[in-house]
Amino acid sequence: MLSAMKRTILSLYLVLLCFSLSAYSIIPQEVEQPFDSTQELSKIDFLKPLAANQESWVDQTSISLMTVGPGDPLYAWFGHSALIVKQPSGTQIMYDWGIFDYDQENFYLNFARGRMYYYVVASEASWRIQEAIDEMRDVKIVELNFPKEAKFALIAFLQKNIKTEYSTYLYHFYYDNCATRIRDIIDFATHGEFSAWASIVPSQGSYRQLTMQNLIHSPALFWVLDTLQSRIIDTRLNRYDELFLPEKLHQAVVDFTYADGTRLVAEEHILQDTSEENIRFTVGNKLVNYDWAYWLFGLSLALLLGLIGKKFPALRRVAFGLLMVGLAALGSLLLFMMVFSDMDMTYFNENILFLNPLLLIPAFSFLIQKKQSSRFLAYCSAIMLVLLVLKWFVPAFALQDNLRTIAVLLPTYILGSAFQSRSKGEKR
Structure with a gap:
């Protein structure tokens, strides 16, 4: 029974992976403009x-x-x-x-x-x-x-x-x-x-950098929108x-x-002119890099989950499981936008390689299975680490400015894969 379930999960894994890769390389379609x-x-x-x-x-x-x-x-x-x-x-x-x-x-x-x-x-x-x-x-x-x-x-x-x-x-x-x-x-x-x-x-910068100034006052919303958009908005203007x-x-x-x-x-x-009245957010004239803030948040989130896991192992599984469900939902939205929508700013998005519906597999592993058998987070972590190295040494791989996405996800993915590996060792 368990073997059959593993084969089913593996088959689903491969199908969704192929689907995700096809979305990554999607060819944009022309959409007719009613009035140009x-x-x-x-x-x-x-x-x-x-x-x-x-x-x-x-x-x-x-x-x-x-x-x-x-x-x-x-x-x-x-x-x-x-x-x-x-x-x-x-x-x-x-x-x-x-x-x-x-x-x-x-x-x-x-x-x-x-x-x-x-x-x-x-x-x-x-x-x-x-x-x-x-x-x-x-x-x-x-x-x-x-x-x-x-x-x-x-x-x-x-x-x-x-x-x-x-x-x-x-x-x-x-x-x-x-x-x-x-x-x-x-x-x-x-x-x-x-x-x-x-x-x-x-x-001053790219579409992404310019719009960041109007969105960064809401860091979470900006991160979601930033993650859903691809290298298409990173060209120099x-x-x-x-x-x-x-x-x-x-x-x-x-x-x-x-x-x-x-x-x-x-x-x-x-x-x-309401600039002196502090009614709402202000838009700065100079571009500011906020990558450091998202790295700090990603590391802090991983540290918090790690501390929770030491004292409350069961709560750790629930926390990781729910987090993976949320990220799988975001990955599903990204996949939909890449495949079924005309939002060209989502095409060729390399985030689909580590943020997609397949995250339901580790979510299932954390929430349902007693034995943590999924290695998907380890694979995703490896992909992000390789991307970071390539972005650093090979400029052609730095076309998409997605360091903030990686900054939030990578520490948590590494910690989650470590917990799963430790759980597997404890069950043997």
């Missing part, structure tokens, strides 16, 4: 001469970039960007690419698959501005200095953009969001000068790439000048 604004922008003539009445109308309008600082909900931690058009009548219309609808058909299925469909909507700007102020968020508005022809063409594009067939787009956190849509609009309106200027300036963050976009717009020395920003207004 860059393609539509490329069709517009931003140099087309204006009639006298059009020129007079444009002189009485203005286009501004509004930047809102982080809010309390998770989706608001990175801030927000929108464009505001002030018409000759004095009415201010906000164009906002950050709208999603929970009542959308198949919303939760699309969310699970990584297909987040967002909308651009036009609304009266005054109440939206007041809403952000009431939420005690930073609010900054800069009026943009565009040539008359570009301003007129841009407003026509915005009006077309809110029609039903042009209003929906496939959201991507890094490549296509409320800030990147505006970034591209500004680039076309400046005849490519904006991207030419920003693209030659190196960024230029300044144009980093403008997926609203605050980065605001600063780039403020810094940019045309070739003739004219500034893009005509006027700047700070409607609310």
